[in-house]
C-alpha cells in the first residue's frame with residue numbers, strides 16, 4: 001500500500017511521523033473517512049465541510065493549498081497507485097497540529113500540520129446488512145465536544161471493545177438514560193412508524209450519513225424527530241438502526257441480548273437502506289446469495 005504523508009507518496013512502511021507529533025502525544029488532530037464508490041468520492045463536500053469546521057474550531061492550520069480539490073487529487077492518485085481506481089474503497093485523512101516539543105499550549109504558528117492520507121478497499125458486508133446486528137449498551141464517557149471528529153477516540157475504543165467482548169457488533173452509547181449514538185455510528189429508533197435520532201449539537205458527531213438518511217426519510221414520507229430517545233423506553237422501539245460512512249444503514253436486531261421488534265430487520269430500515277444504496281449508485285450491485 002502506498003500512502004500520502006506531508007507532500008510525499010510513500011510505501012506505507014516508509015511513512016513515519018515524529019515522536020513529537022501532537023497527534024501521537026495529545027491526540028491533537030482531526031480525521032475523516034470518506035467512501036469511494038467505483039473510484040469516486042461519495043458525499044465529498046459534506047466530509048470536507050466537517051473537516052474544515054473541525055480544523056477551524058480547534059485552530060489547526062492546514063498547509064497552504066489544502067483544498068478539497070487537492071485532497072481529491074491526492075486520493076485519486078492513491079486509489080490509482082493501489083489498484084483501486086474503479087473500486088469500492090475508503091479514504092482516511094488525518095490532520096494533526098504537527099510536531100513540536102511537548103507542551104500543552106499550541107506550538108508556534110509556523111509549525112507545519114501533519115497531513116496523512118491512505119486508502120483501503122471496502123466491500124459491503126451484505127450478510128450483516130440483511131440479517132442485522134447485535135448491540136450492547138455502554139455508558140457514553142466521551143467529552144463535551146463529540147461534534148468534533150478528533151482522533152481522541154479512547155472512550156469509543158473502550159466502548160466498542162466492551163461491546164465486542166459481550167457479543168455485540170457495536171456499542172450503543174447512553175448518557176443520562178438517553179441514547180446518544182454508537183461508538184462509530186449514528187443511532188435511529190423507530191417508534192409508531194416514526195424516526196427518532198439524537199439532536200445534533202455537542203453530544204454527537206454530525207454524521208454525514210445521518211444527514212443523508214434524514215433527507216431520504218423525509219422524501220419517503222417518514223416523520224422524523226431529531227429529539228432525544230431513552231433507553232428505558234426500548235420496549236417501544238419497533239426498529240433500531242445505525243448509520244455511518246462504512247455502515248450505510250445497518251439494522252439492529254438485538255440490544256443487550258433482547259430482540260428489537262420481532263428480532264428481524266424491519267421495513268423502515270430496509271426501505272432506508274435501499275434508498276441509500278440507490279443514492280450511492282450501488283443498488284445495481286448484485287447481492288450474493
Ligand SMILES: Cc1ncc(COP(=O)(O)O)c(C=O)c1O
Nearest residue numbers: 184185186205207208209244245
Ligand atoms: C461517533 C461517531 N458517530 C457517528 C459516525 C457516523 O458518521 P458518518 O456518517 O459521517 O460516517 C461516526 C463515524 O465514524 C462516528 O465516529
